[in-house]
Amino acid sequence: MCPFRFSDNRGIAFIITLGDDFVAPKILRYKHILNSLDSVLDSLPDIVFFKSPEGVYLKCNKKYLELRGKTKEEVLGKSDHQLYPEEADFYMEMDRKIVETGIPVEFGEWVQYPDGRQIYVHSIKTAQYDNNGELVGILGIGRDITEQKLMEQKLAERECYLSTILETTKEGFSILEMNGKIVEVNNAFCEMTGYDREELIGMNIRNIDDKFGSEGISNNIRQIIEDGSTMLDTIHRRKDGSNHNVEVSVTLLDRDKKLMVCFTRDITERKLEMKEKESLSYIDHLTGLFNRRYLEKELRRLDNPSSLPLAVLAIDVNDLKLTNDAFGHQGGDELLREVGDVLRRSCRDEDILGRAGGDEFAIYLPRTSKEAAEKVKERILREASETRVEPMVLSLSVGIAIKKDTSQQIRDILKEADNSMYHDKVQFARARKQAALDKFLEIIFTKTPYEKLHAERVSELSFALAKEAGLSEDRLVGFKEAAYMHDIGKISISDSILNKPDKLTLAEWDEIKHHPAIGYRILKGVEGYSFHARAILYHHERWDGTGYPMGAKGDRIPILSRILAIADAYEAMTADRPYRGKMSYEEAVEELKNNSGTQFDPELVEIFINKII
Numbered sequence: 354m355c356p357f358r359f360s361d362n363r364g365i366a367f368i369i370t371l372g373d374d375f376v377a378p379k380i381l382r383y384k385h386i387l388n389s390l391d392s393v394l395d396s397l398p399d400i401v402f403f404k405s406p407e408g409v410y411l412k413c414n415k416k417y418l419e420l421r422g423k424t425k426e427e428v429l430g431k432s433d434h435q436l437y438p439e440e441a442d443f444y445m446e447m448d449r450k451i452v453e454t455g456i457p458v459e460f461g462e463w464v465q466y467p468d469g470r471q472i473y474v475h476s477i478k479t480a481q482y483d484n485n486g487e488l489v490g491i492l493g494i495g496r497d498i499t500e501q502k503l504m505e506q507k508l509a510e511r512e513c514y515l516s517t518i519l520e521t522t523k524e525g526f527s528i529l530e531m532n533g534k535i536v537e538v539n540n541a542f543c544e545m546t547g548y549d550r551e552e553l554i555g556m557n558i559r560n561i562d563d564k565f566g567s568e569g570i571s572n573n574i575r576q577i578i579e580d581g582s583t584m585l586d587t588i589h590r591r592k593d594g595s596n597h598n599v600e601v602s603v604t605l606l607d608r609d610k611k612l613m614v615c616f617t618r619d620i621t622e623r624k625l626e627m628k629e630k631e632s633l634s635y636i637d638h639l640t641g642l643f644n645r646r647y648l649e650k651e652l653r654r655l656d657n658p659s660s661l662p663l664a665v666l667a668i669d670v671n672d673l674k675l676t677n678d679a680f681g682h683q684g685g686d687e688l689l690r691e692v693g694d695v696l697r698r699s700c701r702d703e704d705i706l707g708r709a710g711g712d713e714f715a716i717y718l719p720r721t722s723k724e725a726a727e728k729v730k731e732r733i734l735r736e737a738s739e740t741r742v743e744p745m746v747l748s749l750s751v752g753i754a755i756k757k758d759t760s761q762q763i764r765d766i767l768k769e770a771d772n773s774m775y776h777d778k779v780q781f782a783r784a785r786k787q788a789a790l791d792k793f794l795e796i797i798f799t800k801t802p803y804e805k806l807h808a809e810r811v812s813e814l815s816f817a818l819a820k821e822a823g824l825s826e827d828r829l830v831g832f833k834e835a836a837y838m839h840d841i842g843k844i845s846i847s848d849s850i851l852n853k854p855d856k857l858t859l860a861e862w863d864e865i866k867h868h869p870a871i872g873y874r875i876l877k878g879v880e881g882y883s884f885h886a887r888a889i890l891y892h893h894e895r896w897d898g899t900g901y902p903m904g905a906k907g908d909r910i911p912i913l914s915r916i917l918a919i920a921d922a923y924e925a926m927t928a929d930r931p932y933r934g935k936m937s938y939e940e941a942v943e944e945l946k947n948n949s950g951t952q953f954d955p956e957l958v959e960i961f962i963n964k965i966i
Contacts, residue, residue, distance in 0.1 A: 391414075405490050524618050525599075533559050598619070599618060637707065641690075667713070669712055790876075824913075
């Protein structure tokens with residue numbers, strides 16, 4: 354009689370009784386016993402098989418056959434080499450060790466059902482002997498423990514994950530007993546304190562934190578026991594004697610063992626920053642001027658009879674969005690800093706000036722007449738016009754309002770100053786924006802001399818092709834001028850890239866690809882050009898959809914963009930460039946034909962070749 358127990362000692366799985374002379378040649382003598390055993394084995398949820406000492410399968414249950422996808426006829430009387438040639442050596446070596454040592458072997462393996470499902474099977478194989486101690490075979494039992502295995506894997510992954518977090522986090526981690534004894538720490542805690550791990554384990558936290566055990570900390574410990582967690586703001590002393598501010602998040606880890614887990618953050622810099630912010634809370638950090646909060650506080654202080662007449666100047670940076678579109682927010686920030694310097698140079702020490710927000714600034718002049726305020730305005734505008742912020746344009750609009758008596762509400766004075774400033778701003782807006790565009794083009798033509806002739810020729814060719822293609826007059830209005838500015842987005846690209854004689858790097862090419870979108874943003878906000886801004890955005894798209902920046906295809910590309918693309922390419926091919934010589938007329942025409950239908954609109958190419966050039 355051979356009882357077989359589960360490996361987790363949950364009791365006897367089943368009992369197999371083997372006769373003294375249970376060997377393969379005598380199977381038939383015990384056929385009635387084996388037949389009755391079949392129903393018992395088949396009812397088991399576990400995999401069961403029995404092999405002869407020579408490794409021949411003599412018995413297996415239904416679960417085994419299901420897993421292996423075989424019938425009894427295919428299994429019984431066969432060896433592992435016949436059934437499972439790839440795994441046979443592994444199984445045979447295991448059987449040999451079991452026979453030699455008599456010691457059961459436990460192992461686990463992933464096994465695949467015929468339908469592709471995989472399960473993890475925990476198996477045990479034992480040698481079976483008759484009453485005379487003679488080996489009669491090897492019994493194998495396997496159990497599906499897939500859920501348990503997956504849970505173990507998840508737990509192991511989680512443990513590894515948590516361990517990695519604790520060792521890589523910048524927060525100090527420690528486990529303390531309630532009396533302050535340190536039980537465990539991570540690397541960050543060691544770095545914070547300056548001690549090695551071996552020095553910290555067993556040390557009392559009082560050696561690091563003088564407050565531990567004081568009345569305040571003791572109250573916190575009582576809170577931890579009652580509520581399960583607390584937050585401490587304290588000071589830790591390093592090994593070298595220096596102190597640093599820390600914030601400690603403490604959670605009760607084990608109520609019975611009275612263990613606390615602590616996460617410690619060094620907040621020394623935060624404390625210094627808070628102190629600095631208190632003194633800088635009234636400063637605009639970009640310009641160094643006072644901020645809106647300070648301006649509002651000072652205006653409340655100045656709103657009294659002793660400050661009258663009180664002059665209020667509302668100042669706005671013209672076309673800051675245009676600057677941001679062309680040069681990015683870094684360019685806009687640089688311009689705002691220059692505005693701050695202009696205002697400082699234009700005002701007296703007793704004047705109150707600050708940045709109200711965005712592109713808005715304000716100046717308060719107590720005991721100042723309208724005439725004196727106008728002189729301050731003139732000084733500001735003169736200083737701004739003389740200030741160079743290449744390649745950007747510094748331009749300001751200034752409005753003035755005067756509070757002369759106490760019957761006037763200060764909010765009405767602020768509104769009046771704003772209205773005056775906006776009137777000044779709108780009056781010359783178009784001319785100012787056109788001047789900015791002209792300035793941008795001048796800079797581009799200076800950086801890359803060939804760009805001026807290129808712009809002129811593309812403008813002429815594009816306009817001619819647009820007319821020949823039958824576009825209506827209303828669509829042609831302003832197109833020639835917009836085509837002249839088709840590369841205005843290059844204002845943001847360095848001349849070293851534009852004039853590079855060698856092949857561009859991927860990063861440089863990516864920068865080049867931004868210029869249509871930049872040009873679009875610049876022109877979109879300028880009256881007279883906004884209608885044709887889309888033509889600039891799409892003028893490097895390809896007919897087959899592989900262009901940039903939008904990847905538009907075919908008729909989805911605006912027709913004016915398709916026209917620009919042909920004129921731009923033809924002019925570039927027939928002109929010298931730093932990186933290549935110009936093509937002949939015939940070569941350029943052949944190139945247009947070769948790329949018709951892939952890069953260019955085929956109908957427009959035909960018109961361009963036959964009617965324009």
